[in-house]
Amino acid sequence: xxxxxxxxxxxxxxxxxxxxxxxxxxxxxxxxxxxxxxxxxxxxxxxxxxxxxxxxxxxxxxxxxxxxxxxxxxxxxxxxxxxxxxxxxx
Numbered sequence: 360x361x362x363x364x365x366x367x368x369x370x371x372x373x374x375x376x377x378x379x380x381x382x383x384x385x386x387x388x389x390x391x392x393x394x395x396x397x398x399x400x401x402x403x404x405x406x407x408x409x410x411x412x413x414x415x416x417x418x419x420x421x422x423x424x425x426x427x428x429x430x431x432x433x434x435x436x437x438x439x440x441x442x443x444x445x446x447x448x449x
Contacts, residue, residue: 366373374381402408413420 368376373379
């Protein structure tokens, strides 16, 4: 014998039916606390504060970063050679 039971209900209706606790107040409290924590720390992840915290660690880091940022495009460019159509160097 095969029996199929189809129940059409929302999760809010199913929780009390199965005897599960209502977690909505806990979820609301956790999300409010998380939101407050994120908003209080949002200044720490701004680009300006990140760069300031990185460069205060090592005073020469700003100079190194500047030289590297100028070298990266140059290293990505293909090397140019003086050659004719047949690939022979002049």
